Amino acid sequence: MRDNLSVRIGGIAANLSRIYSFSQDIGSCEEVLDLINETIHFVNWTMIDPTIECSTSHVLADLAALLETWKRTCQSNWVDDTERLVISSAAQEWAQRILQCSGLLNRAKPA
Numbered sequence: 001m002r003d004n005l006s007v008r009i010g011g012i013a014a015n016l017s018r019i020y021s022f023s024q025d026i027g028s029c030e031e032v033l034d035l036i037n038e039t040i041h042f043v044n045w046t047m048i049d050p051t052i053e054c055s056t057s058h059v060l061a062d063l064a065a066l067l068e069t070w071k072r073t074c075q076s077n078w079v080d081d082t083e084r085l086v087i088s089s090a091a092q093e094w095a096q097r098i099l100q101c102s103g104l105l106n107r108a109k110p111a
Helices: 005-022 026-047 054-077 081-102
Strands: none
Touching (some): 005 026, 005 081, 026 081
């Protein structure tokens, strides 16, 4: 069963929040790499949806490029606290940006 587009985009935001959280710990490199790979998969899966707005597709394309960079450099830079902080901060910012794109924040709350 396929989740609707908003839920899939929200899932990408959730993964970015997990990357942010795990990036705080020097011992979590493998977990972060797994999350990066999973998020790349989710982004690619979501971008091919015919109902996606062009602006959201462009945001996801930018995110995919960033995730590919993280994937290539993560292991070699992981022990550097500054580099981990860069990933952590960027993941947190992107999580918020992607969550906004999802439209989940604009949904009416059930009574």
